[in-house]
Amino acid sequence: MATTEITISPEEVKASSGTERVPDPCIVVIFGASGDLTKKKLLPALYHLEQGGLLPEKFAVVGVARRPLTDEFAKDMREGILSGGGVEDGDSKLDEFIAKVNYHAMNFDDADGYTKLKALLETLDKKYGTNGGRLFYLATAPGYFAEIVHQLGAHGMAKPEKGTVRVIIEKPFGHDLQSARELNDDVNQVLSEDQIFRIDHYLGKETVQNILVFRFANGIFEPIWNRNFIDHVQITAAENIGIEGRGPFYEKAGALRDVVQNHVMELLSFVAMEPPVSFGAAPIRTEKIKVWKAIQSIPLEDTARGQYSAGTIEGKPVIGYRQEDRVDPASNTETFAALRLEIENWRWAGVPFYLRAGKRLAKRATEITIQFKQPPLLLFKDTNGSGKCDEIQPNIISMRIQPNDGISLRFAAKVPGPTMQSCPVNMDFNYATAFGVSSANGYERLLLDAMLGDATLFAHRDGVEATWALMTPILEGWAATPPKDFPNYVAGSWGPKTSDALLARDGRKWRQQ
Secondary structure, three states, rough: OOOOEEOHHHHHHHHOOOOOOOOOOEEEEEOOOOHHHHHHHOOOOOOOHHHHOOOOOOEEEEEEEEOOOOHHHHHHHHHHHHHHOOOOOHHHHHHHHOOOOEEOOOOOOOHHHHHHOOOOOOOHHHHHOOOEEEEEEEOHHHHHHHHHHHHHOOOOOOOOOOEEEEEEEOOOOOHHHHHHHHHHHHHHHHOOOOHEEEOOHHHHHHHHHHHHHHOOOOOOOOHHHOOOOOEEEEEEEOOOOOOOOOHHHHHHHHHHHHHHHHHHHHHHHHHHHOOOOOOOHHHHHHHHHHHHHOOOOHHHEEEEEEEEEEEOOEEEEOOOOHHHOOOOOOOOOOOEEEEEEOOOOOOOOOOEEEEEEOOOOOOOOOEEEEEOOOOOOOOOOOOOOOOHOOOOOEEEEEEEEEEEOOOEEEEEEOOOOOOOOOEEEEEEHHHHHEEEEEEOOHHHHHHHHHHHOOOOOOOOOOHHHHHHHHHHHHHHHHHHOOOOOOOOOOEEEEOOHHHHHHHHOOOOHHHHH
């Protein structure tokens, strides 16, 4: 089946009632708008929504940053939209959209700058008829989150006189449990919880949302989705890239904070949660938090950490982490983290979950592997030949989040011929083949939901604190016992040997990606 380039359509983004979801008039205000996120993700996503007729007619964008960009900003955003795909240079609708893109230069701690920003927004309200509706997007360094929210409150922009005001806050939301609680308390002094949208871009990915559809819209899977049939679960979030020039950020973060506490724990909750009473924000959040709170504290011996040395990626030599720009030559920051944990509830008791995430690994792959138990009696154990059919392999459901998004099921089939020989085969579903190639980047759904006030795919403060409560003791334990063998894996490998040992001691091994 040929693949075609498609953009998001109104039919693809409908509420459960079956009606198109178009937000009320509003202005999207992006703090930190001079960064790559705005140009490469946010503005292309907003324009894809415009193409699909999913933005309100009365709408505008304001970028806020410290650099004096003036007219350069709109031009730069136009280039970002074009390079994002699904848009032609001569598109008249693009010119109409870019005409609504504005820029305001200010320091994020400058009170006078907020006074002028408020005046600009009121002027745009009159020009575009946006009626006081606001979506503030905080795409700044985390240290500015609380300051910006307090300034919005002090200048009367947090509580609407008319329209609605909502605030999207980027990750990382805190760097440990205490800082997350403090940040939650700070923003809750100004904003009500239903105004706050803590974003994790992984939840905008179609394949992540499809986990819930796969489980709860298909009657054949949920009855076997439990400890009676599942042997163990693996979640891998592997990247073959390095830190991409973000040395100062990564030195403070590391793999556990950067990926596991948020992205990987969200994937785990979707896999392990109980069926919600409805597909709404509160029921789904409730079930996710139940999962995280059912995880007992993770002992250090059930963790592994690593840091990459120089190696080869896709045939090209790459430097080690300690040689990266603006990284301490003696750094103990982990670029790889792995955990073994168990969920102490009726469904999952005794089923181990193995999680891993890292930089400069052999390939880019985010995947969830559900491995089922072997049949109680292996009737065909002596009938196999050689090669890939040399042993009976367990059934596996593999959910590929990226790349090559899709789902595969591994099962045994008889090899043609006069002997009773079985061999593992895959039944495969691929998103691009089934639905065509989309230029959507995942932020479309999240931005649209935030404008609509739908918090289903956003983190609640209780969930953020629940995952930090699990990760903080590990971070403290690692800090108290600096590694003696860093760097301990070669760039282009699958991580340190200690990661393999987590599974080997249980008689298991990581699935080959």
